[in-house]
Amino acid sequence: MSVGYSEDSIKTLEWQEHIRKRPGMYIGKLGDGSQPDDGIYILLKEVVDNSIDEFMMGNGKRIDIQLNEKTVSIRDYGRGIPQGKLIDVASKMNTGAKYDSKVFKKSVGLNGVGIKAVNALSNQFIIKSIREGLVREAEFAGGIIVNDKQYPANGEANGTYVQFTPDEAVFGQYSFQDEYIETMIRNYTYLNTNLTISFNGKEYISKNGLLDLLNENITTEPLYPIIHLKGEDIEVAITHGVGYGEDYYTFVNGQHTTQGGTHLTAFREAYVKTIREFYKKDFDPSDIRTSIIAAISIKVEDPVFESQTKTKLGSKDMGPNGPSVKQFITDFIKEKLDNFLHRNSETAQILLQKIIESEKERKAISGIKKIARERAKKASLHNRKLRDCRIHYNSKDDRAHESTLFITEGDSASGSITKSRDVNTQAVFSLRGKPLNTYGLTKKIVYENEEFNLLQAALDIEEDMENLRYNKIVIATDADVDGMHIRLLLITFFLQFFPELIRQEHLFILQTPLFRVRNKKKTVYCYTPEEKEKAIAELGPNPEITRFKGLGEISPDEFKNFIGPDMRLDLVRLTKEDQIHDLLEFYMGKNTPDRQDFIINNLRIEEDIIDEEPAPKADENNIDEEGNLDDENKNLVA
Incomplete structure (x- = not known):
C-alpha cells in the first residue's frame, strides 16, 4: 500500500523551527564545548561579530563579555540597534543593516541569519538596544518572543546588549571552556587594534596587530625579526621558524578563516613569486615556504564564504568594482615585501640561507622520495594498513568536517574500530607495533620508513595542508x-614533520573507558576511577566490574558507543609556552642522564598514589640506557 502524497504532506516550518531542526546548516556541528569549533562558540562569535562590525565602522571602543556557567552576555558601546527594528533583527530572517554596504562596508555577517540562529538555539535570549535615552528590551525562548518592553536609559551609554543560554534540548550537556573563548578574543584584538575586550573582568588589547599575534603564538625562536607589512584593507606578518611545514593564520573582515581559501592561496603564490624575483633564482616553492610562519588579514566587500560558519573564503574579488583577491594580494606583497628585503639586507641574507638549506635537503632525498611515491602509489591500490572512508575533508560534502582517521595499534584494536565505525566518515590506519622515534631525524626518514610514508600518503599532506583528507586525526591506543x-612517538612524528596539523587543531587522543560497571538492568562505562565509584554507588550492591586493558578487549558492538557522536577526544594543542624543541629534546632525545633522574625521582606505584604515601624510588638498574623502564618496572606509573 503506497503512502498518500497530498497537500498535507508539504510542511512549512517557522524560521526558528527550521534552525532548531537543522542546526548544522547554520552553526556547523553541535558538540559539547570540548572543541573550539563546537556550536556554542559559534553562537558567541555570531553575537560578537556584530559588535566588532560596529567598532570597525568607528562606533565604540570596548566590548564586555561575561560568562556565568552556561549563560553568556555581550555588551558593546556602539550606536545601538534602531529600536523599531529590534525584534525583526533578532527574529526575522534576512533582516539586517549589513545589506547596505554604505553602513557596513566590509562586514563579516551579510546574510542576516547569525543572530537569529543564536536566538532560536537558546532557551533564553535577551536583546537590548540602548539608544537616544531609551532602552528597548526583547526576551525570547527558543526563538519565540515572551517579553517586549521599553524604559528610560537613565544615563546608560548607547549600545547593544545580548544575553543567551544555549538550549540543552539542542546541545545536550555542554560547558564553555574559558581558554577557547580567550583565543577567540585575542584574535579579535589582533585584528582590531586599540579595541578593548573584557572577558570576566580581564582586559585584552593589541597595539601592533598581527605582529602581536605571531609574537604571542610562535613556539620556536624565529630565524629573523618578524616582517610586518600594512596597507589599506590588508595586513601581513611573516617569519620563518625551524623544522618543517607551513603555519598560517588567515582572516577576512576579522573572521578567522581556519580552512584558508582564496586569500591564502593567493598569498602563498605571491610570496613565492616575490622571493624568486628578489633573489633572481627559480627556487622550488617548497624550499621557499618550508617552516614559514605567517598571518594575513584582508577586508573584502560582500565576502562569500563556503559555509555559514565562515571558515573558508570563496570570494575571488575584493568587491563589486575592485580587483581580484589574487591580484590585490600579489601587488601588495610584490611591492611591500620586495622593498622590505632591499632595505633589510641582514634579514634577506638569513632568508636566502634558509631557502638554500631546504633546497639541499630536498635534493638529497629526491631519489628516496621517488621510490617512496611509487611504493605509496602501489600500496594505495591495496593498502592493507588503511581502511578508508567515503567522505573526505577536502571534498565538498556537507559532512566533510566529520571525516576522521583513527590511528590504531595492532590488528585486534583496528578490527574492533573497523567493524563499529561509520564507513562514510571514519577511516582506520593500523600500525604494526611501535613506530620509530623520529626526534632529531630529517624528513628523509618519512620516505625511508614505509609506515610513515603510507601514513603521509593517507593524509595527503606531502606537499601542503591544502589536500588534507581528514579533519580529525585520532590516536587510538591502549590505556597502558x-x-x-606509541602515543608519544606519533605526537613526536607530527611535531617534527607536520606541526601545522597540531597548530590547526587536527590531532586528537581518543579516550576509551577503563571500566565497565553493570547489573542486569543497566551498563555504565567509566573513564576514571571516580566515575567507577559513582557507577557502583548508582547500580547498587555487587555489580559486575570489568577492567579494560586494551582496545582489542572491547567488542565492536560496545566500541561503537565510544567513537560515535559523543566520543571523548582530547585535543593535542600547542601554546606559546610549549617550546617544541625543548619538549622533544627532554622527552624524546638522547639526554639519558636528565631523563633517567626525572624518572627515578618521580615514579610512584599505584598503591602509593591511592594512599598518598611517599613513592618508592626506582632502582637505577631497572632503567635502560635510553632512560626507559625495563619490562619488570612497566607497572610503575610515572
Whole structure:
C-alpha cells in the first residue's frame, strides 16, 4: 500500500523551527564545548561579530563579555540597534543593516541569519538596544518572543546588549571552556587594534596587530625579526621558524578563516613569486615556504564564504568594482615585501640561507622520495594498513568536517574500530607495533620508513595542508604504558614533520573507558576511577566490574558507543609556552642522564598514589640506557 502524497504532506516550518531542526546548516556541528569549533562558540562569535562590525565602522571602543556557567552576555558601546527594528533583527530572517554596504562596508555577517540562529538555539535570549535615552528590551525562548518592553536609559551609554543560554534540548550537556573563548578574543584584538575586550573582568588589547599575534603564538625562536607589512584593507606578518611545514593564520573582515581559501592561496603564490624575483633564482616553492610562519588579514566587500560558519573564503574579488583577491594580494606583497628585503639586507641574507638549506635537503632525498611515491602509489591500490572512508575533508560534502582517521595499534584494536565505525566518515590506519622515534631525524626518514610514508600518503599532506583528507586525526591506543609510548612517538612524528596539523587543531587522543560497571538492568562505562565509584554507588550492591586493558578487549558492538557522536577526544594543542624543541629534546632525545633522574625521582606505584604515601624510588638498574623502564618496572606509573 503506497503512502498518500497530498497537500498535507508539504510542511512549512517557522524560521526558528527550521534552525532548531537543522542546526548544522547554520552553526556547523553541535558538540559539547570540548572543541573550539563546537556550536556554542559559534553562537558567541555570531553575537560578537556584530559588535566588532560596529567598532570597525568607528562606533565604540570596548566590548564586555561575561560568562556565568552556561549563560553568556555581550555588551558593546556602539550606536545601538534602531529600536523599531529590534525584534525583526533578532527574529526575522534576512533582516539586517549589513545589506547596505554604505553602513557596513566590509562586514563579516551579510546574510542576516547569525543572530537569529543564536536566538532560536537558546532557551533564553535577551536583546537590548540602548539608544537616544531609551532602552528597548526583547526576551525570547527558543526563538519565540515572551517579553517586549521599553524604559528610560537613565544615563546608560548607547549600545547593544545580548544575553543567551544555549538550549540543552539542542546541545545536550555542554560547558564553555574559558581558554577557547580567550583565543577567540585575542584574535579579535589582533585584528582590531586599540579595541578593548573584557572577558570576566580581564582586559585584552593589541597595539601592533598581527605582529602581536605571531609574537604571542610562535613556539620556536624565529630565524629573523618578524616582517610586518600594512596597507589599506590588508595586513601581513611573516617569519620563518625551524623544522618543517607551513603555519598560517588567515582572516577576512576579522573572521578567522581556519580552512584558508582564496586569500591564502593567493598569498602563498605571491610570496613565492616575490622571493624568486628578489633573489633572481627559480627556487622550488617548497624550499621557499618550508617552516614559514605567517598571518594575513584582508577586508573584502560582500565576502562569500563556503559555509555559514565562515571558515573558508570563496570570494575571488575584493568587491563589486575592485580587483581580484589574487591580484590585490600579489601587488601588495610584490611591492611591500620586495622593498622590505632591499632595505633589510641582514634579514634577506638569513632568508636566502634558509631557502638554500631546504633546497639541499630536498635534493638529497629526491631519489628516496621517488621510490617512496611509487611504493605509496602501489600500496594505495591495496593498502592493507588503511581502511578508508567515503567522505573526505577536502571534498565538498556537507559532512566533510566529520571525516576522521583513527590511528590504531595492532590488528585486534583496528578490527574492533573497523567493524563499529561509520564507513562514510571514519577511516582506520593500523600500525604494526611501535613506530620509530623520529626526534632529531630529517624528513628523509618519512620516505625511508614505509609506515610513515603510507601514513603521509593517507593524509595527503606531502606537499601542503591544502589536500588534507581528514579533519580529525585520532590516536587510538591502549590505556597502558605501551599505548602511552606509541602515543608519544606519533605526537613526536607530527611535531617534527607536520606541526601545522597540531597548530590547526587536527590531532586528537581518543579516550576509551577503563571500566565497565553493570547489573542486569543497566551498563555504565567509566573513564576514571571516580566515575567507577559513582557507577557502583548508582547500580547498587555487587555489580559486575570489568577492567579494560586494551582496545582489542572491547567488542565492536560496545566500541561503537565510544567513537560515535559523543566520543571523548582530547585535543593535542600547542601554546606559546610549549617550546617544541625543548619538549622533544627532554622527552624524546638522547639526554639519558636528565631523563633517567626525572624518572627515578618521580615514579610512584599505584598503591602509593591511592594512599598518598611517599613513592618508592626506582632502582637505577631497572632503567635502560635510553632512560626507559625495563619490562619488570612497566607497572610503575610515572
